[in-house]
Amino acid sequence: MTLNSIKVEDSSGNTNDGTEASSSSSSSQPNGVHKVCLPPHRTTFQKLRHRLSEIFFPDDPLHKFKNQTALRKFVLGLQFFFPVFEWGPKYNLMLLRSDIIAGITIASLAIPQGISYAKLANLPPIIGLYSSFVPPLIYSVLGSSRHLAVGPVSIASLVMGTMLSQAVTYSKEPTLYLQLAFTSTLIAGCLQAAMGFFRLGFIIDFLSKATLLGFMAGAAVIVSLQQLKGLLGIVHFTNEMAIIPVLTSVFENRNEWMWQTVVMGGCFLIFLLSARQISARNPKLFWVSAAAPLVSVILSTVIVYLIKNETHVIPTIGHLPKGINPPSVNKLHFGGPYMALALRVGIITGILALTEGIAVGRTFAAMENYQVDGNKEMTAIGLMNIVGSCASCFVTTGSFSRSAVSYNAGGKSVVSNIIMAATVLITLLFLMPLFQYTPNVILAAIIITAVIGLIDYQGAFRLWKVDKLDCIACLSSFFGVLFISVPVGLLIAVGISVFKILLHVTRPNTNALGYISSTRSFQSLSRYTTAVRIPSFLIIAVEAPFYFANSTYLHERTLRWIREEEDRIKANQEPPIKCVIIDMTAVTAIDTSGIDTICELRRILEKRSLKLVLANPVGNVMEKLFNSNALEAFGLDGLYLTVSEAVDDISSSWKPEKGPAQPLTI
């Protein structure tokens, strides 16, 4: 490559055909050496637009609208915003039959679950049923997933209950508590809808699977322990959610333990766990675990009714009001001393609910081979919560357990949500008095069974096997949630995940490469025993972007590679190194510090009569090297398209008796 050619291209800059704006090294060696091209020239604005579209529209959501008529575009637009118009026309009776079965099956799980999760959030049980009625209806119009069954979920309920109860006690200030719950649901909904609208879905990607694994397990342990309150019949119990106060509370109130609830709870817990186990062993018997909660509720209610629980030894749910969701707009309350709390609860439950909803939606979409638009799903879930907060619902999202049951029961579309809502409606209108005798202990047993399934110790073990740092992130989110609090646990885990990325960049792998003649490729010497060193060359592959965070390290590490290679050569009496090639294939980006380091390395090596050349820089690295004028320093022969060309060309430029050109012609 000649400096002149670079300059000429630079001044004739704005040619559209970017490959023309390349610098050629063919002038020095016409045969066998190829140009390293610059990527096509783009203006700053074009680059910014590209970058922003990759950040916010990676899935190119409008690709369906290309080359369509105006009418078709309108129909597509309607389908885009209301997926019901997409699947509605194709809907038929066969699908309806499947959906009715699935819907009723989910409802049989959803009713006891709704009541239990409302208790988890320290809310009155009826709120759980309200939340299983309105949100599924909204979702069935807006949602794009066919298998997502909507309702309250354990994690979001748990977090809401935890965080609100630390500040306000429901039994003491029920109105304030309800206000806060609905307000934070509204905030969660607004956040979710806004994230969807502004296409910020990628933020939830930062909650890695490892983090969530630990978080879920920690939350599950805490919640199970919390349920000891119901299971043991304890009346005075802590509001805190860390493990130590909970256990203290359990054992300090030993005098409140009641054998009746313990026996009843124990029996039903065993029944529920066995049902789960049966379904897990034999997936065809999925309905056993799906029906078990409803069966338990009915059974226990009948038992309590029969034993005439007049002394109220076994606490029951008690009277529940009949009728559908009352409006709760008047309970939405902004400002005041608890606004910050509501905001915090809204943000955390909103993000957690979103994470679960999107993950569940994606899982089933992948299984049935259709696409779910993450950002559209967010908007749907968000709007569903906004409407929900005005209709006495708390945070809802796509629930994993319900969706799995629906999928197993043969649910084919979002209509199953409508059927479920209808069943819940019937319950709300006519069956509420039946719950009067339902004992609290049965809800505790249902919750324990549900959350214990969230503890995936095998998953944690797999993490340990594959990636130690992932496992540490998982463990710290587990212990953070267990011993400190939910937000702190999550924050630590996200911090560790980000630290992992930074560590990878700060201390990247470097490899010395050798030539494998049979594959005509250069590979790591430590990994391939068949790879051979090329005399007089040291080929180093850097496996990371060349950034400020690692430029010092890569500087020192390169010099150390050279020092170690020289020591080895001295010991083996081989010919000395004359050229260092840095294989830039995996250097996916560079910044100004990185460019300075490369130029400095070249200067240092030049003083030692060592040549430094770069092989195969990727597009944007090449562009930055060009823009920074670093290529001028590298000049005539510092840049090659491939390592083998660099080796061939450089060795052929040395004196024939010294050059190892013969065995290396590739």
Add this chain to the structure above:
Amino acid sequence: MTLNSIKVEDSSGNTNDGTEASSSSSSSQPNGVHKVCLPPHRTTFQKLRHRLSEIFFPDDPLHKFKNQTALRKFVLGLQFFFPVFEWGPKYNLMLLRSDIIAGITIASLAIPQGISYAKLANLPPIIGLYSSFVPPLIYSVLGSSRHLAVGPVSIASLVMGTMLSQAVTYSKEPTLYLQLAFTSTLIAGCLQAAMGFFRLGFIIDFLSKATLLGFMAGAAVIVSLQQLKGLLGIVHFTNEMAIIPVLTSVFENRNEWMWQTVVMGGCFLIFLLSARQISARNPKLFWVSAAAPLVSVILSTVIVYLIKNETHVIPTIGHLPKGINPPSVNKLHFGGPYMALALRVGIITGILALTEGIAVGRTFAAMENYQVDGNKEMTAIGLMNIVGSCASCFVTTGSFSRSAVSYNAGGKSVVSNIIMAATVLITLLFLMPLFQYTPNVILAAIIITAVIGLIDYQGAFRLWKVDKLDCIACLSSFFGVLFISVPVGLLIAVGISVFKILLHVTRPNTNALGYISSTRSFQSLSRYTTAVRIPSFLIIAVEAPFYFANSTYLHERTLRWIREEEDRIKANQEPPIKCVIIDMTAVTAIDTSGIDTICELRRILEKRSLKLVLANPVGNVMEKLFNSNALEAFGLDGLYLTVSEAVDDISSSWKPEKGPAQPLTI
């Protein structure tokens, strides 16, 4: 590759020759297809040790000790801890002569600079001289850089002055202010020494050059404006350091402006700036700018003496005590309401001083082609500040301006520091009364001249040309320092730098590759017009580690690549895609989310009758794929050493009439 072979290797696991623990795909296609090897097997402990040694000992500091006798090891150890033993024996009279000239030259700069920088830190001027005496002596024993000239520096002085003055005013509470200054110097020293001892030097790498560029410029603007106090003769001036209160202060006190100081300051400012300009134009005349401060001080002192400044119209430094550094151990004060402030000041000045010292040391080491051990330098600078804090010195480090002057004056070793210290000693003992008439305005002029040189607008422009985000980091640190405060400005800039790394990982580049027959390599289709698509194949290169933060993106982006390619194929009526190859060369790491995504992609594509194969995974990615059993899912033919082998092997397995094998034999 066969599943059996994997399992066999796995069970016979602990062989040391890791290349044996590889999986072979040669069983299916004996000719032309090569094994993808696992990296050599290492235990978790070995990996941890390797990782830690790369984090903390990237330069392998003990490599000199290998294969040496015990006596030699002792001598090397002594030299390791006290570099004076390394260069001492080789020192000769020729070197001494150079060092004496350099030392006296630095002293002529160091005396006015020391006084000015002490004023910058709002400390009594004499502290600046003390700080130019003890620390250089300590450094000359411990330091490993030959050209580093030690003393107070503008940035650290400025930050100390800024932060302390916001809480305490020197003129009101001199003892408390001195206590805080020395205590924070001690803290800075301890931090520096600890960072060196625990080899945490890489932390300062996170202050990228771009960040420092903006920071220095911002600090320089603020300091220059602050000097308007001295230049205009204003008595009442703000202690705050943001630009708005400073400018308000300047213009609100217009009645205090004095023409005498304005004229005198203006003249000397012009003189100093011209001297700087002369030296910059002609590097041989370096001594002009080096001597200018001392000349100004002498001239202005003589002028003030001659005009009999009895009414004190022109404020002067006034009486300075004779004698060497008094001990200040009694002034070190821990606890009390200002402890948090001292801690904060110590940490920030410590890190900034370290950054400058290390950067300057590295710069001159690179110019003279010797190595500076960053961590050892840190310990030396730290110990120098610890001792300094007990001997009435404030934060010192290697100064860029002094080192440059020393280097230009021919300084050859750290002895120049000793000569400088001796000159300062003489000044302290005998020449202090001479400074009585030195006007403050001259110090303001010297400071302005010094800090204006820190504003590198060309550097900022270069950043913009090369890397927009680097430039934004630079600008935000500039404006953050200017409008908010030094720590906030730095924090924003570090945040942006880290965000840049995360953005690169979250939204990595992906490229579709084509084949360039003359180079026998696969390159980006958008970059190389000579690259041709291979019919029935879609080859995607991913340019980033495959992490939780981008697994969703890469999932969707891959599907979009396929969709776009299928649209193109439909339009051009080409044969449909049958195989997607992901070139993993630049995927430098993978985590469990990434592995899950790849497996899911393979499942999704399989349902569409598309084959997904991976080419050339790097060592640790291969290892993780293997550990997670993902390779089993990929099975017999999902993994190739190179893209060309994948293309050859897969196309030859298709029916001959369809296979594009003929033109692709590479």
